[in-house]
Amino acid sequence: xxxxxxxxxxxxxxxxxxxxxxxxxxxxxxxxxxxxxxxxxxxxxxxxxxxxxxxxxxxxxxxxxxxxxxxxxxxxxxxxxxxxxxxxxxxxxxxxxxxxxxxxxxxxxxxxxxxxxxxxxxxxxxxxxxxxxxxxxxxxxxxxxxxxxxxxxxxxxxxxxxxxxxxxxxxxxxxxxxxxxxxxxxxxxxxxxxxxxxxxxxxxxxxxxxxxxxxxxxxxxxxxxxxxxxxxxxxxxxxxxxxxxxxxxxxxxxxxxxxxxxxxxxxxxxxxxxxxxxxxxxxxxxxxxxxxxxxxxxxxxxxxxxxxxxxxxxxxxxxxxxxxxxxxxxxxxxxxxxxxxxxxxxxxxxxxxxxxxxxxxxxxxxxxxxxxxxxxxxxxx
Amino acid sequence: xxxxxxxxxxxxxxxxxxxxxxxxxxxxxxxxxxxxxxxxxxxxxxxxxxxxxxxxxxxxxxxxxxxxxxxxxxxxxxxxxxxxxxxxxxxxxxxxxxxxxxxxxxxxxxxxxxxxxxxxxxxxxxxxxxxxxxxxx
Numbered sequence: 001x002x003x004x005x006x007x008x009x010x011x012x013x014x015x016x017x018x019x020x021x022x023x024x025x026x027x028x029x030x031x032x033x034x035x036x037x038x039x040x041x042x043x044x045x046x047x048x049x050x051x052x053x054x055x056x057x058x059x060x061x062x063x064x065x066x067x068x069x070x071x072x073x074x075x076x077x078x079x080x081x082x083x084x085x086x087x088x089x090x091x092x093x094x095x096x097x098x099x100x101x102x103x104x105x106x107x108x109x110x111x112x113x114x115x116x117x118x119x120x121x122x123x124x125x126x127x128x129x130x131x132x133x134x135x136x137x138x139x140x141x142x143x144x145x146x147x148x149x150x151x152x153x154x155x156x157x158x159x160x161x162x163x164x165x166x167x168x169x170x171x172x173x174x175x176x177x178x179x180x181x182x183x184x185x186x187x188x189x190x191x192x193x194x195x196x197x198x199x200x201x202x203x204x205x206x207x208x209x210x211x212x213x214x215x216x217x218x219x220x221x222x223x224x225x226x227x228x229x230x231x232x233x234x235x236x237x238x239x240x241x242x243x244x245x246x247x248x249x250x251x252x253x254x255x256x257x258x259x260x261x262x263x264x265x266x267x268x269x270x271x272x273x274x275x276x277x278x279x280x281x282x283x284x285x286x287x288x289x290x291x292x293x294x295x296x297x298x299x300x301x302x303x304x305x306x307x308x309x310x311x312x313x314x315x316x317x318x319x320x321x322x323x324x325x326x327x328x329x330x331x332x333x334x335x336x337x338x339x340x341x342x343x344x345x346x347x348x349x350x351x352x353x354x355x356x357x358x359x360x361x362x363x364x365x366x367x368x369x370x371x372x373x374x375x376x377x378x379x380x381x
Numbered sequence: 382x383x384x385x386x387x388x389x390x391x392x393x394x395x396x397x398x399x400x401x402x403x404x405x406x407x408x409x410x411x412x413x414x415x416x417x418x419x420x421x422x423x424x425x426x427x428x429x430x431x432x433x434x435x436x437x438x439x440x441x442x443x444x445x446x447x448x449x450x451x452x453x454x455x456x457x458x459x460x461x462x463x464x465x466x467x468x469x470x471x472x473x474x475x476x477x478x479x480x481x482x483x484x485x486x487x488x489x490x491x492x493x494x495x496x497x498x499x500x501x502x503x504x505x506x507x508x509x510x511x512x513x514x515x516x517x518x
Contacts, residue, residue, distance in 0.1 A: 095490050106518065117472070118490050124473050125518055129492050175490060 013209055020202040027195040030188065037184055041154060046145050049158035049174045052088060053143065056096070056172050057160060059084050068162060068169045071110055072100075078111050078122065085113035095175035099126050101168070107134065110170050130157060137161050138168045147176075154178045226294040228272055229279035237293050237301065244303060246349040250313045251358050252302040253344045253366040254282065254320065257374040259298035262337060270331045274339055277329040285319040301359065310347045317343045317377045325375060340375035342366060348380055400488075405433040407493055409440050411486055412450050414509050415467055424448035426455060426471055452486065454479075467505065483507065484516070 063081050064070040070077050085096050097112040097120060107128060109120035120126060128134045130146055137144045137159045147156035156176040161168040224236035256262075256278055263271040275298060282292050282300060295301040304313050321341055328336035344365025352358035361380055369378040408430065412421045424445035425431060431442035445451050445458050450467045453459065454475030459468050459482075467483055470476035476485030476496060483505060484497035497509060497517045509517065 104518075114490070120489065121473055121477065125494070125496055127492065127494050 013206070013213070016202055016206045016209060020199060020206065023195055023198045023202060027192075027199060030192055030195065034185065034188060034192075038149070041178065041184075042147055042156075045147070045154065045156055045176055045178060046158070049093070049145065049156070049176055050143065050160075052093060052096075052174060053158060053160035053172050056085060056088070057162065060098075060162065060172075066164075068164055071098075071170075082111045082113050085111070086115070089113050089115070092176060092178055093174055094177050095173070097126075097173050098162070098170050099128075099173055100170040101138065133157065133159060134171065137171055141166075141168055154182075229276055229294050231279050231283070231300070232291060232293045234293065234295060236291075237295075240291075241355050244355055246352060246355065246358055248305055248307070249349055250304040250306060250310070251346045251349055251362040252304060252313070252317060252320075253295070253346075253359070253362040254300040254302070255342050255366055255370070256298040257340045257342055257370075259339070262339065266331065266335065266337065270335065270337065273331045274329050274337055278324055278339065278341065281323045282320055285323045286316060290316070301362070313345060313347050314377070314379060317345050317379075321375070321377060342369040342374045343377045344369050345377060345379040401430060402433070402435065403493070404488070405430055405435065405438055405440070407486060407495065408452065409438045411469065411484070411495065412440060414513050415469075415483065415507055416449055418449065422447055422449045424451045424453065424458075424466075426453040426458075467507075 060068070060071070060081060063077055063084070071081065089096055095112075095114045095118065097114060098110040099107045100110045102108050107126040109122055109124045109126055111122065112120040114120070133144050133146050138161070141161050141163050143158065143160045145156065145158050147154055149155075154177070156178075158174040158176065160172040162170045162172060224232055224239065226233045256274065259271065259274070262274055279292070279294065279300070282302070286292055286302060286304070289305050291303040293301045293303070302316075304316060306313055321343055325338075325340045328338045330336045344362050344367065346352070346358055346362035346365060349358040349361075352361055365378040365380055369376050372378065404427075408423065408425065412423055420439045420441055422441045422443045424443060424447075433440075433442070445453065445462065445466070448466050450469060451458065451462060452469045452471055454471045456475075456479065459479055462468065462481075464481065468479060468481040470479055470482040470485040470487070472487050473485055473489070473494070473496070476482045476498075481501075482498070483501045484495065486493070486495050488494070495513075495516045497513060499517050502509065502517070
């Protein structure tokens, strides 16, 4: 019964743990999917801006006959290119502009296809936010792309160098803004929140189950332990009784001799000290596998497991008897009490019909020990 | 949906607050680079900036007539100043066309732009701290 109960307990704990693991794996997978989609959007934007930059470069080459100086010197060409580039300005490609580097190393607008207040004038100084990115383009003479994600969307800058005579003469800059990722995130957001809440709730449930199980076992342990002697009580014997294999268990009944006199002469407090002390001595004299039970007032029962050698049972009984009788029990600094113990041992439990019968036999042996003068061991050989 | 909208507007308001705080900080840096005064009276043609509550900013937002530095692109205001205050333009166009503008501070393409005119700084005998060198043209 106890074993069955244990397995149900494990199941109760195991199910929520598996549930949490599944939810966590779902959450991680959704997170991976979001990151993957972010990467996809990043790649799409990068490809789009790269293609647009190539188109712009082509337009500039066509309009200037591959001589960028024309853009510097001829207002009409600059206006025409600006108008052509303005056709590509959109919600996505927010700003399209070309910047050159002056003799002092300052960036300045060559042309700007942007409308309104954001438009930079020809020759106007330009302060890049990602100055390292710009420097890299000049040094490497290769395009560069940088993006960042915030609550409003994906912001990116694509830079393409215009190289003439192996020197970067100007840089085509595209400032990109897309809300695709934000839209995607918003769609997934409720699912993501749901999973997060589910994980938190599951963890709370697991914690509660652990706590309840711990409290249950604590209470259960308290209910089967005698508070005075810290030994098992009869409730424990009742719960394990059905599982005891009598063929391999001897039963020992012990009773403190003349305990009533102790109580009557020195009071119940002294009696309690004697009981606790005897219990402790019994525990020391027995083995870890032996179950010591406070059976009645001053009566103890020991379940002793053995393999083949029944002599070891007798040895244990002798050890207990000697440990109790060899020295007085100190109640307080003025009072020490000498007690002895009578023991009845049933080592032929396999001949009994059941536990009650086996206990009865042990009890009869105890009765015999009492009748034969106490402070002795009687065994049903 | 309602919650998403509220959060969105909250983020938006926080964002706008950040930008205006940043603008005031830049105004303060520019003002203190131009004048060696503990508390400088400035006028800005953007009234939202004068609501700044940052105690670390040692600026007083006043009417342009009482200002030490005027941040404006309004030609009429500049004319009425009669050279009594330092003029700082708030658009590149105004900077290019206002002969008195020492520099310009404006927001373009979502980023701050600061320009100081070397020529006009010399005319007014203003020496900027070295950290502003990259803004001088």
